[in-house]
Amino acid sequence: MSNSTETESLPGQRFRERFPLLALVIERMLLSVLLLFAVSVLIFGGVEALPGDFASTYLGQSATPQAVANIRAELGLDRPLVTRYFEWLGGAVQGDFGTSWASRNSVSEQVGNRLGNSLFLAGFAAVIAVPLAVGLGMLSVHFRDRLPDKIINVISLAAISLPEFFIGYLLILYFAVNFGVATFPATVFEGMGLIERIKAIALPTATLVLVVLAHMMRMTRAAILSVMSSAYMETAELKGLSAWRAIVKHAAPNALAPIINVVALNLAYLVVGVVVVEVVFVYPGMGQYMVDAVTVRDMPVVQACGLIFAAVYIFLNMLADILAIVANPRLRHPR
Amino acid sequence: MPETSSNLLTVRNLKIEATSYPPGEPPKRITIVDGVSFDLQKGRVLGLIGESGAGKSTIGLSALAYGRGGAEITGGEVILNGTNILALGKGGIRKVRGARVCYVAQSAAAAFNPAHRLGDQVIEASVKHGLMTKEEARKRALYLFRVLGLPNPETFGDRFPHQVSGGQLQRAMTAMALCPNPELIVFDEPTTALDVTTQIDVLAAIKHAIEETDTAALYITHDLAVVAQISDDIMVLRHGRTVEYGSVKQIIEAPTQDYTRALVNVRQTARQEAPDQSKPLLKVDNVSAQYSNGFKVLHGVSLHLCKGQTLAIVGESGSGKSTLARVVTGLLPPSEGGITFDGKPLTPALKNRPREDLRRIQLIYQMADTAMNPRQTVRDIIGRPLAFYDGLRGAAKTARVKELLDQIEMGNGFIDRYPAELSGGQKQRVAIARALAARPELILCDEPTSALDPLVAEGILKLLMKLQEEQQLSYVFITHDIAIVRAIADSVAVMHRGRLVRFGPKSQALSPPFDDYTDLLLKSVPEMEIGWLERVLNTRRMESAGN
Numbered sequence: 001m002s003n004s005t006e007t008e009s010l011p012g013q014r015f016r017e018r019f020p021l022l023a024l025v026i027e028r029m030l031l032s033v034l035l036l037f038a039v040s041v042l043i044f045g046g047v048e049a050l051p052g053d054f055a056s057t058y059l060g061q062s063a064t065p066q067a068v069a070n071i072r073a074e075l076g077l078d079r080p081l082v083t084r085y086f087e088w089l090g091g092a093v094q095g096d097f098g099t100s101w102a103s104r105n106s107v108s109e110q111v112g113n114r115l116g117n118s119l120f121l122a123g124f125a126a127v128i129a130v131p132l133a134v135g136l137g138m139l140s141v142h143f144r145d146r147l148p149d150k151i152i153n154v155i156s157l158a159a160i161s162l163p164e165f166f167i168g169y170l171l172i173l174y175f176a177v178n179f180g181v182a183t184f185p186a187t188v189f190e191g192m193g194l195i196e197r198i199k200a201i202a203l204p205t206a207t208l209v210l211v212v213l214a215h216m217m218r219m220t221r222a223a224i225l226s227v228m229s230s231a232y233m234e235t236a237e238l239k240g241l242s243a244w245r246a247i248v249k250h251a252a253p254n255a256l257a258p259i260i261n262v263v264a265l266n267l268a269y270l271v272v273g274v275v276v277v278e279v280v281f282v283y284p285g286m287g288q289y290m291v292d293a294v295t296v297r298d299m300p301v302v303q304a305c306g307l308i309f310a311a312v313y314i315f316l317n318m319l320a321d322i323l324a325i326v327a328n329p330r331l332r333h334p335r
Numbered sequence: 336m337p338e339t340s341s342n343l344l345t346v347r348n349l350k351i352e353a354t355s356y357p358p359g360e361p362p363k364r365i366t367i368v369d370g371v372s373f374d375l376q377k378g379r380v381l382g383l384i385g386e387s388g389a390g391k392s393t394i395g396l397s398a399l400a401y402g403r404g405g406a407e408i409t410g411g412e413v414i415l416n417g418t419n420i421l422a423l424g425k426g427g428i429r430k431v432r433g434a435r436v437c438y439v440a441q442s443a444a445a446a447f448n449p450a451h452r453l454g455d456q457v458i459e460a461s462v463k464h465g466l467m468t469k470e471e472a473r474k475r476a477l478y479l480f481r482v483l484g485l486p487n488p489e490t491f492g493d494r495f496p497h498q499v500s501g502g503q504l505q506r507a508m509t510a511m512a513l514c515p516n517p518e519l520i521v522f523d524e525p526t527t528a529l530d531v532t533t534q535i536d537v538l539a540a541i542k543h544a545i546e547e548t549d550t551a552a553l554y555i556t557h558d559l560a561v562v563a564q565i566s567d568d569i570m571v572l573r574h575g576r577t578v579e580y581g582s583v584k585q586i587i588e589a590p591t592q593d594y595t596r597a598l599v600n601v602r603q604t605a606r607q608e609a610p611d612q613s614k615p616l617l618k619v620d621n622v623s624a625q626y627s628n629g630f631k632v633l634h635g636v637s638l639h640l641c642k643g644q645t646l647a648i649v650g651e652s653g654s655g656k657s658t659l660a661r662v663v664t665g666l667l668p669p670s671e672g673g674i675t676f677d678g679k680p681l682t683p684a685l686k687n688r689p690r691e692d693l694r695r696i697q698l699i700y701q702m703a704d705t706a707m708n709p710r711q712t713v714r715d716i717i718g719r720p721l722a723f724y725d726g727l728r729g730a731a732k733t734a735r736v737k738e739l740l741d742q743i744e745m746g747n748g749f750i751d752r753y754p755a756e757l758s759g760g761q762k763q764r765v766a767i768a769r770a771l772a773a774r775p776e777l778i779l780c781d782e783p784t785s786a787l788d789p790l791v792a793e794g795i796l797k798l799l800m801k802l803q804e805e806q807q808l809s810y811v812f813i814t815h816d817i818a819i820v821r822a823i824a825d826s827v828a829v830m831h832r833g834r835l836v837r838f839g840p841k842s843q844a845l846s847p848p849f850d851d852y853t854d855l856l857l858k859s860v861p862e863m864e865i866g867w868l869e870r871v872l873n874t875r876r877m878e879s880a881g882n
Contacts, residue, residue, distance in 0.1 A: 234403070
């Protein structure tokens with residue numbers, strides 16, 4: 001054939017043609033790493049641009065220019081910005097986020113504990129919210145435009161419209177204060193039993209579930225509905241298949257990608273969204289820790305928390321992208 | 336008409352209704368099919384023919400007791416082997432669908448599930464209905480893949496829908512319908528979306544498979560020439576009612592109704608070609624073009640077009656005929672070669688072209704629907720080029736819009752309508768008026784009639800020819816329909832895989848000796864003649880035996 005121009009493609013292009021799936025996955029991973037570096041610059045720059053500094057907050061009334069300069073020198077703040085950024089980044093890549101200015105303890109150690117608490121809360125909320133949302137979405141499809149669908153829609157819309165701190169206080173008011181069936185504040189400590197722990201976090205979990213439920217539910221409904229109206233679902237019906245088999249075998253595999261996407265997005269939101277909820281419920285997680293650090297301008301802690309939140313967010317989105325790519329038969333089985 | 340004793344399918348007084356929701360008005364009950372009756376015997380094929388909206392697909396689906404998009408069967412009987420399937424419950428009808436009656440959709444590409452292998456989908460109904468074991472079903476699928484002439488039948492079932500061509504998918508869908516040994520198959524325009532050269536193979540495969548398995552079939556199409564090849568009887572439908580019902584021979588050779596006669600005689604006009612002139616209006620000189628990824632789509636194409644004449648460009652999808660139009664308009668600048676317009680070289684890229692050159696070359700698209708802003712009225716759509724090129728506004732613009740509406744044979748009453756309130760043919764007429772508004776010398780027509788019903792298309796072609804005569808317009812007419820070429824062209828260019836394989840005055844281009852591709856193309860166009868398909872296939876067989 002005369003397609004001489006096509007054979008002279010670059011090696012990268014040839015790899016892409018032979019393994020389109022792998023190429024796309026690798027591309028997504030590289031993009032995520034790049035994004036994380038960009039975020040690290042933003043976090044460092046943003047924290048640097050915050051008004052006020054640790055030295056004057058720490059010293060309070062006794063902040064003479066000399067004392068402030070001494071503390072700044074002690075913390076290494078007199079060195080150029082770029083040097084400090086790369087020092088911080090170099091440590092962060094190895095898991096060392098430096099020393100807290102306020103408590104003089106290792107940031108990594110403290111963060112480690114609290115990250116566990118946060119992930120436990122977010123994870124527990126996810127375990128409840130994801131199946132509930134997907135299930136309600138399917139119910140909604142089943143009762144499309146009838147009363148159950150409308151009720152589900154109205155309640156989930158109301159839940160998504162209220163800010164999480166408001167929902168949190170409402171729950172505290174009714175369940176902890178008026179009825180006294182739940183505990184507040186949500187204190188957890190090391191060596192606490194699992195059942196105790198779950199009891200303690202019941203209210204913050206409920207708050208988080210209510211906040212993410214609506215979005216996932218509505219997207220699941222939309223994804224399944226769009227698949228249900230496609231020609232191959234008609235084919236399934238005209239083959240005389242049962243409604244159940246049509247949904248499980250023919251609709252579900254095609255609705256998977258959009259559902260995975262919205263679930264991952266909401267998981268990411270859960271992890272990041274705990275900040276507000278933790279403060280409301282005085283829960284000893286990353287969010288509470290970060291807010292405390294911001295008040296005293298404890299920069300290493302703020303930076304570490306910011307970077308970890310960003311990493312979780314980027315990782316979950318990357319995972320969603322990759323799963324959606326893998327779920328696409330066109331990419332899994334090239335021509 | 337055949338006797339009723341041995342009927343496989345009997346349809347009596349079928350009435351199908353739907354509820355439509357016109358914007359701003361209360362919901363309305365509309366009747367889609369009214370009082371249709373027919374009989375079908377084992378091993379025979381009934382062709383249902385009509386324009387879009389005639390209710391032919393709706394009738395076809397009633398054989399599976401299925402109403403698409405809210406259509407409801409509200410009256411009559413559909414009796415399959417003595418059982419009225421409309422009276423069966425949900426569970427009962429499920430046992431009929433996919434087992435005793437199967438359906439082949441127009442777009443197999445959409446009707447196959449992209450997530451599963453073709454083989455699994457082909458055997459699914461047979462296995463789930465308990466008609467055969469998985470092994471037996473696989474064997475039968477393999478047999479059917481062979482009968483239908485699919486490449487590598489042993490491994491064909493392992494492929495996913497996106498891995499095979501459109502023609503192969505359509506045959507796979509036929510295999511899927513035949514697999515459970517059904518009593519009846521409903522073919523819903525199975526070859527409409529295919530190129531003619533592919534269509535003939537699929538038609539032959541379907542016909543062979545029907546004969547081989549002795550299945551009865553309803554064959555739905557808008558193309559009388561196609562249905563004449565495959566059916567025993569034909570029912571002509573219009574607005575949901577039967578116009579005429581009889582044997583193929585009677586319908587084709589002695590139609591009794593005016594409407595049927597119009598369908599049979601459509602496009603039997605042929606235009607006298609005008610002589611070639613020394614000074615062409617458009618000259619395409621050794622043009623090559625490629626996409627930004629380096630994929631070459633045109634290879635050294637040279638042709639020309641004289642003033643007041645029509646150049647027809649024919650070829651199947653992917654042949655580069657629309658790309659050539661994009662190159663002429665400047666949407667895709669050529670990588671080599673150049674274009675001369677009215678004696679002067681044309682700027683390659685659209686964005687550098689002087690406005691005057693833009694005005695002189697206009698475009699009409701295949702889908703008038705998507706080529707118009709749905710939020711603009713006819714007045715705005717046609718008025719836009721008037722304001723852009725001639726600076727008209729106010730009363731002068733309105734007067735000119737009315738004049739143009741007159742030219743396209745539409746009344747002034749349409750001036751404040753939105754595209755959604757126009758029929759397909761009317762939309763295409765408005766698109767023509769929009770092109771005319773620029774007072775062009777050359778109009779590129781990209782399959783302007785292929786989405787329209789035959790009689791409507793005929794009207795559009797007549798309009799284009801009238802306008803050509805009145806305004807000395809030149810047309811580049813892109814089409815895959817040889818009958819249109821015969822009807823309107825002065826010169827013909829045949830394209831295949833980005834190359835020009837044939838170019839010349841119509842009388843030369845469409846007469847022998849042919850090159851191989853043009854020969855294949857011309858012989859693949861169905862003719863309204865009973866036995867055409869067998870004749871072509873026989874000739875092919877003899878030729879391949881001779882070689």
